[in-house]
Amino acid sequence: MTDVGLRPRDRGGLGSLFEPRGVVVIGASTDPDKLGGAMAASLAGLGLPVALVNSRGGGGMFTSVREAADGSPVPLDLAVLCVPAAACAAVLEECADARVGAALICAGGFAEAGGDGVEHERRLREAASSTGIRLLGPNTSGFFVPASGLRASFVPGVAHLTAGSVAVVAASGGLNHALAFALQRQDVGVSLGVGIGAGIDVTAVDVLEHLAEDDRTTAIALHIETVSDGPALLAAVAKVSATKPVVALVVGEHDIGEFARSHTGALATSWRSTRSLLRQAGAVVVDDEDALVTAAATLAAVRLEPQSDPGAALVTGQAGPGLLVVDALHGGDVRVPDLSDKTRARLGELLPPMTYQANPVDTGRPGPAHADVIGAVAADAAIAVIGVYGLTEPVIDLPRVVASADLNGKAVVVGLDGPAEEVSDGRRTARSLGVPLVVGPRALSTALVALVEDARLASARRDATIAGAHGAAGIVADGVGWTEAQAKDLLDDLGIPTPSRAVCTTSEEGQAALARIDGPVAVKISDASVAHKSDRGGVHLAVTTAHAMTTAVDALRSIGAVEFLVEAMAPAGIDLVVGARRDPVFGPVVLVGVGGVATEVYADVAIASVPTSLPRLTALPGQLAAHALLDGFRGGPTVDREALARVLEALGDLLVANPHLDEIEINPLRAHARGLVALDAVIVSSHQPDEMADEQRKTHE
Template identity: 35%
Template sequence: MSLDALFDPRSVAVVGASANPAKWGYWLASGALAGRRRRTVHLVNQRGGALDGVPFLPDLGAVPTPPEHVVVAVPPPQVRSVVVDGLAAGARCFTVITSGGSDPAEERELAALVTAHGGRLLGPNCMGVVDTTTELRLSWGDFPAGSVGLVSQSGSLALEIGRLLARAGQGFSRFVSLGNQRDIDAADALDALIGHEGTRVVAAYIEDFRDGRRLARTLTAAYAAGKPVLLLTLGRSAASGRAAASHTGALVSARAVVAAVCRDAGALLTESAGELADTAVLLAAAGERIGRLPIPRTDRAGGRPAPPRPLRVSVVGDSGGQGALAADALVSRGLDVPVLDEPTRIAVAAHLAGRAGGGNPVDLAGAGEADLRNYARIARALLEAGDTDATVLTGYFGDYATANPAQAGLECGVARELGEAARKAGRVLVVHTMARDTPALAVLREHGVPVYERIEQAATALAHAARLPCTPPQPPAALPRRSPGRRVADGAYESVRELLAAHGLAFPVAEFVTTADGAADAARRRTGYPLALKAMGLAHKSEAGGVALGIADEAALRAAFARMGAATGATRYAVERMAVHPYSVELIAGVRYDPAFGPVVMVGLGGVTAELHADTALALAPLTPGRARELLLSLRHAALLTGWRGAQPVDLDAAADALCALARAAVEHPELAELEVNPLLVHSGGALALDAHGVLRGRQVYGRSAVR
């Protein structure tokens, strides 16, 4: 359903309005009155009174015309009756500020009542909504106008972000405080920002992802619409607080899942309110130019994607020290400050005095003081040359008129030239300056040049922007219906092995036994020698002495069986044919069910050192073979798979198929909270699962065979 009544209603009624500035009702009422040129405003308070010449009405029944949007700021026991009255009066949208007093069931019932009448509900327990493009201010606090749309589960954090944006000459197009999300949730609010003409950058602080896959589709849609999304979240969730029942559980954190979703959807995950605001300023000012940066992200030569080329940055500093520190800040964040091409060095040096050279960083060495126009000349030479993607000007520019007001006109003119040079070249220009709130800085911002007070802000914003993908991301695949086959009874190796084999995973020949005689018979009939003996029913058998490898004959098998029985007390064992392949690599592959995002696939370097390496890649299940292959090649140690130092490369297609089969099994069996193969032995001839186990939902860890 449309959210037009939320952001641009024809009429608003504030129930709980107040003339006391210490009360929420005052800020909601005064904010509503600020937009009365655009809409009708009614103020309701059963005790009477007035604000700014507008009398308070006793209840919604006294409102002369139907209020399209009702803001509810009354004590908890009165909320339901106000909503009922609002629906009777014809309201289509409710923003419920009230917090406390209502249990979740009552809140859900309230939302159901509103939606059953074709309406929408924001909250309860929210801070309100602001749309600076429609003069709607239904919240407490100041919200500077700008082109950043924010959806937040924290009102105070929104105020902080707003102040940071304001200091940089930016602000909000829209702000939505989600509250308890009983109806309008993060995906709804973000969808509304994507289609909003006044919003250039979308930002969100989300703690509770609810339907994570729907949100992932929204993030993908935002990228497709040219609206970059900046996400800020916590590093904790119910999933991450649960004790890990497997290697997969230990290696897949809630934040890692969010990071993977953002990567695949084209969104940027930030670490703080400051990072979010700084990056939003850059993207709002120069987002179109950043989207056109010619940064080749992949090179398919040899069948393996090359790492993305770093964003190349040229630096112009008023002093050698400032330029060098700027270069250090950029390089430490993964950006490149390259040597300039000879023609560019010559073009830059033409505007420098004395022995100053045209290196990178460029040291102005007084050229700016000699003639302010040199700032524009040198920046233009760098922007038009094309050997770098962005230029950072660091130092004093913007502050000359503070010391000498006679230079105000000239400095503003140079600022205008800088902005025009960046626009004409189609490249990014960023200014770091010790000045603050001067006319020249205002001119820079008007011409799409972001300005920062600290060089690390500029460097971080550029580094985040450089992570935007060049190719449109694909929305997550829909989850297929559950398999009509039988549910997995337990997570033990036998059961999981049978399940995965049915989905196409290959395992060594094996037989499960309870006695030493049975083991010897299995070796004669099925596996041959050498073989592996593994005790069933233990969580970590390697440490407990529950695995023996390379058993060469029956005598060694019986001896191993006796030792293992004494050490583990196991009553059931697996006798497996040894799998030995030259140039093989052990991987770990797992799927963990995330409460928000559903099944999440993890692949990484495996075996007993899986947690030590912590070299993993994540994606939402199910997978396509192409996506599975990309995950494998994104590992830090992917060179081990493609032929490290002359080794034979593994069969990547077989490895990818194994990942797809594992993901498919997990998707079709949601009764499994975790499903894991470790190790998955990949080699030039295929992929072989050497161990597997699962964890049923609501259960403790089930017995699994040890990794080897």
């Protein structure tokens, strides 16, 4: 056939890949043990034309893509390449001639294998780029769209997958399948499952953008190994999560370097940064693949209204499992509020004595009033979502009871436990009634935590008007070695409080500064080339007398000091570390931690991509494990979170406005009873600002 162009809407998009009108398998085989045979078999169930190509022909196969295209009643939008790595680039070019719009390459043997593979990959990238064909792979087991029967995967079990509304977007083909099967084992169907593999063209970003427009998908399970384009990923997650929930699992908490690199062919990005920034972008971040499956399946069925702190309730038939759920809800930072007096009074009417009529509600073995009990809890204004846990019962069918309850618009998730047979029955009933159901206490707490987290992220998104670069945009930071005094002058310009101070060169200037500044002063060497001032004997603290000043100045001169800094000592308080730096993957970020070694040893740092909104920055320190330290811990100061947020904002703005700056860190930022003060600051820039910026600096000075 001729004259059939790409469908316009496909150009650049993934329609040809996921919704082709026809498919061609190149390197097809009649041997099911070969890739080309497995693919042909897997695609046989597709209700669309599937053309098989093998250069040796035979078995009714075409000998070229062109021949197949000419013989096809529909355009062959998708090509599945089952040929060796060395042949892929050339075949892709043939495909372009035959008006193919998308291709899948499962094979390995490209850059990740080294040797000739590097050249094979270079040529493949070139072919993809020059032809405009959207390429999934190489090094993936493929993808599947169960609703259309499109199973472009060589894993035989995909025939069992059913259609549903959870999309799986996995870095790895193997994990794509593992996740889809885990969903299938819970009777949850899949809208699309994709393993990105090497991702030399189609990446998770492209698939997320495709899913934003995919009506079949109501939630996305995202698995991340490495990130190549951080800002694009964050933008895609932010876009999709505005309309459908994204649940993300990031691998690589621990050092799994060599194997990870062999698999992905790329350096793993920082696990902590990736998780923090995905969360900031709107993804519910989970810790393991079980939680990924549970959270995505639940969020595909139900989503809370955006709200900053939804309250959860538990109605349980058994106290012991209920304790596990409540313990895990607290661990997931979910509020389990008290029920109102009205609710308690109603529960008192509905339930026998000796049951626990607070939150959780421990009903004992469910009775005929169970739906009313759930309804009473749902009517409580403090409650946004309800978990209903119970063992399977022949007389009380929990999914049916929940479906019959008046939920007052509130969300509910059933947690069931029981023998396999009865749990399967419960699952089927729940599915048919549209009631979200999970199995076991842990899954129930995971589901509730995910619902609450998603609602909180949505609320933060609503509040997140990015104000753009502020005053700092006009401030240009010089690129040469900074003395402490210069760095602090810059902080002053940014509106960040610093101690009273004077740069001195003579003993007389030192005495004058001592007289002028209230209270004891610190006297420090001022030399950008001295990094560890204390270690070098360059810091004298608590100087209060003229005699002590003379002694300090003499001592500094004896270690070669020309200039020295006389500075008011700060009141006691809590030392924080704040900074802004350029993440190699995600770009400008700000971070906050508690000072001292704890930040590093416990890896307790909260991080946000900038620019962002002030409310987000205000909430940031709350992510620290040690956040209790900021709230008057043991008689210490209560840190002004908004003032702290403004410091972070200023640092972020500075970095965004000054591309030549690599990093600025205030360590420590002392939080004391009356506010914040920056006690030391380090600025790193790997290159000079350009001439114009330099001029601006001079003007500014």
